[in-house]
Amino acid sequence: MKVLVIGNGGREHALAWKLLQSKQIEQVVCVPGNGGTASMEGCQNLSLAVDDFEAIAQFAKDQNITLVVVGPEVPLAKGITDYLKSVGLMVFGPTKAGAQIEASKAWAKALMQEAGIPTARAAVFTEAAAAKSYVKGQGAPIVVKADGLAAGKGVIVAQTVEQAHAGIDAMFGGEFGSAGKFVVIEECLTGQEVSVLALTDGLTIRPLLAAQDHKRIGEGDTGENTGGMGAYAPAPIATPELMAKVQKQVLEKAIAILRKKGIDYRGVLYAGLMITPNGDFKVLEFNCRFGDPETQVVLPLLETPLEELILACVEQRLAQMPPIAWKQGAAVTVVAASGGYPGAYEKGKVITGIPEAQALGTTVFHAGTKAFPGGSEKTRQVVTDGGRVLNITAVGENFEHALTQAYAGTQCIHFEGMYYRRDIGHRVK
Known part of the structure; x- marks a missing residue:
């Protein structure tokens, strides 16, 4: 089967990478993709905007694409799933109505309150x-x-x-x-944040491994919020007992209230949780897609073929699937960012050391990169093209092993102004 992946970040590179591990997948096309997806065997980039729904649909039909997997939230919020389904394509990702759960924090807060999902006290202002x-x-x-x-x-x-x-x-x-x-003002909760990415067909919902992201730019979780500077999975704080409560009190309640509102939600439901010091939890936010960079540590640990899970969601038969299988061990990813991010930064800086990092056993997922055609992987020039540039990911038999490997790979890579946090995973060291 052929799969079309929408997006150009590290998350989309990880999705394409995981899909191509299956013998059932003959080709992945990324729209628009990045320097990493451009260089993967069996993968090609297509230079279209993620919101050019008509052109995406035409390509998918012309090329007999079996499945479209939508990575980012913006095309979901604009209704890409609705459009592609209306022309007969199979799409993994919620409709525009479902994507409101991320596109409007006020709408999501009202939904949580109506469903009785534990969340922070809040008010909305205009x-x-x-x-x-x-x-x-x-x-x-x-x-x-x-x-x-x-x-x-x-x-x-x-x-x-x-x-x-x-x-x-x-x-x-x-x-x-x-x-x-609109502005939402919430009480400030203290504790540790945990990301729970769950797959759903609108009736059944199954969580993936819990991960912990590092959102602040500075070490010690200081400075401005970013899209994420690193992550690890599984998160030790998300015990089986806590995950059982999350399943009942958050995930199942969320799907039930969406269904009550007539929303057929098929895709990823991502719950961002705050785990308080006494072990309670509240939902900080919901997202309507795979997390980034959480996907880059969850998928390397996934044993069950990804396309089987996605198709089960799209075809509304997730309840019939066996339990999701996972590899033993842990995964860590370190984000290499452009100097100045999350503020202004320059593009076009030459990146070196990726083959050397991969030779150590790490997987380098590209996020904000551009590759120039020609040459081998070792000689092809790759340059920076975004704020978060690369995700250097390692899987180890335990957390310490994965962390050591990820940082060894990170130290191989260089570009002008490169910045990365040196304390990823500090909570579990």
């Missing part, structure tokens, strides 16, 4: 004065969120009322575009 007055009454620390999609950066954990007010001004002032038309 103008700055009322939001500031609420913050003044609540005090700090407090969390200020842009309502819509903001590439993982529309969240400010304000330590003072003044910081919260500045964040409110930035959001209503257009810093996050249309995402700032």
Whole structure:
């Protein structure tokens, strides 16, 4: 079968990489892909915009594509699944109605409250004065969120009322575009964040291994929020007992309330949880797609063929599938980012050392890269083309082994301005 993967990040490279491990997959096409997907055997890039639904559909039909897997949230929020299904294509990813669970934090918060899903206390505002007055009454620390999609950066954990007010001004002032038309203000929860990515066919929902992401740019979890600077799986804090509660109190309730609202949700439901020091948990957010960089540590541990799980979701027969099988051990990924990220950064910096890193046994997933055609893998020039550039991933028999391997691979790689956190996994060291 032929599969079309929508997106150009590390997540999409990992999806294509995993799919191509199956004998059932003859080809993967990435739209638009990146420098890593361009160089994989059995994979090709197609230079189309992720929201050019008509051109994507025409290509898929002309090339007899069996399945479309949508990576990023933006095309899902714009209705790519609805469009492609309307022309007879099989798509993994929720409809526009389902994608609201990520595209609108206010909508998701109301959904959680209606379903009785544990979540932080919150209020929604449409103008700055009322939001500031609420913050003044609540005090700090407090969390200020842009309502819509903001590439993982529309969240400010304000330590003072003044910081919260500045964040409110930035959001209503257009810093996050249309995402700032509404602002959600939440109580600030403390503890450890855990990402639970679950697969669902709209009736049954099964979690994948829990992972922990590192969202802050600075070591010790300091500085600005990013799209994620590294991750590991499985997360030790997500015990079997805790995951059983998450299944009942979060995942099954979420699918039930979506179904009650007439939303046939087939794809990934990603619950971002805060695990409090006493072992309780609350949902910080829901996402409508695979996490990035969590996917880059979850998929390397997956034994069950990925396309079998995806097809079971699309064809609404997930309940008939045997339990998901996993490899023993742990996986770690370290994100190599452009200097200046998550703020302004330069592109076009030549990257060296990827073959050397892979020779050590790591897998290098490309995120923000561009490859120039010609030459072998060792001689082909690859340059930076985004904020998060590479994910250097290792699987080991235990966490320490995987961590050592990932950092050994990272130290092989060089480009001007390269930055990476040196404390990935500090919670479990």
